[in-house]
Amino acid sequence: MQGYFKLSRHYKFALQNTFQMFPSALGTIIVEDDLLVSHDFIDYFRKFSPLLNDPSENLFCLSTWNDNGKDDQIEQNPELVYRTDFFGGLGWMLSKKIWDEEFSSKWPTAFWDDWIRNVEQRKGRQCIHPEVPRTSTFGKVGVSNGQFFDQYLGKIHEFHGDFSWKQFDLEKIRKNEYDEQFFKKIEALPKAELSDFESLKAPEVRLIYSTKKEFEAAARKIGVMTDLKAGVPRMGYFGVVTALFKNKRVYITPPNPRLWEYHTDW
Template sequence: YFYIARHYKWALDYMFLIAEHDAVVIVEDDLDISADFYEYFAATYSLLYTDPTLWCVSAWNDNGKSNLVDVEGGGSILYRTDFFPGLGWMLTKDVWTELSPKWPKSYWDDWMRASEQRKNRACIRPEISRTRTFGKKGVSNGLFFEKHLKFIRLNEKSIPFSTMNLTYLLKDEYDDRFERRVQAAEVVSLVQLKSGNLPADYDYRIIYHTKDVFKKTTKALGLMDDFKAGVPRTGYRGVVSFTYNNRRVFLAPANSWKGYDPTWS
């Protein structure tokens, strides 16, 4: 972990401070990439400079298993997330100039997820991942690879993102639309969702009030159940979006939610 953090700092200092690039895409050496990987980053690059509430674009969906994503129609769907995903990601020179002087000696990814670094900023992430790891023998994989990482689906249908209007991902437009869709979703229980009897053409919402309810629900559905600095993987404003039995589902906090609780882990 110490070597990795040191290598990241050396490489990014070189790319931004010496080579003077405006943005860098980081790809670990144990990642496969989709055919539209570069298209995805080229198209989202301008968003990082347009919206100060964004600080990265990631190719990765932590809940990107085939049974949890819209395989048929989800290739073009992108989201904002409060969780830093990594695993193929882009940042700007401005962000690196901020991070470099205080870069940690180890565990750089969890450090990135701390509120002191995130500062309420979000990342862009896809419905269907544009990277897939084959690094079973990586620094922190092993059992985690066998139980989770190897099931993440890699996008197979190239999407011409550069021809699309992606301004819907800018905070002012995204938040209002996102909140309206979540609030309009029909509230159901975990039992109802798992029954498979719900109509397919509707959105559904499962509400959690406590960390224990969140973890119980995610484990039952095959979602990632952990938090970093109180933020669930893929979460945005406390909401985790996924599909189940081809139905769009939002695992969402109660309307009284006041923000992330850093004691949730």
């Protein structure tokens, strides 16, 4: 338990001193010492950092991690990116504005990552993350004692190919256009039951949940992480979580994502 307090102090020291040493920097990239990164790791942040510093985009971080990015559950398309309400960390960027105006004065004494996920810090903002992770972790031995490592984290690997972000169209991930396309996509999907979705011929299906128990059952069935933080499922956006299951794209969604509000007691 003491390790979580040391980690939080270390993060505060590092962030505070980084922004003091580079006062003109608009943000900083945080890379833990147990991460491997892809060749396009820096270019990813270079491409999306203008959005992080645009208030109209409603972002509080950029992340290169995908908690549901196990090798057999992602589409091997290096340019796929998403918005998420979940803070994943593990190779991420924080803006100087948020640090100076919000986080620096009230940084927690422990469990800094769960603190960031709380509604008081997130404030309805999102992160951007890739389908194909740009980081992987070998940190099985650490403060968390390898929690989730064998089942999930150890099966997630950084992108190994060659890819350039120069031609990526940022308009696709800007909030207004992204959200409308996102909702239309979900609403057009064929609905399925947990008991029979595997038999449907459709390449993409929608599983609907209304309770925590129903979400956990669907997540467990397709093999993604089942836990929630401040009511937000890992990599969820308006309550929607997606991954491949036996080469079928599955979306676990609430009844109406447009109106979904997270239950912080879940």
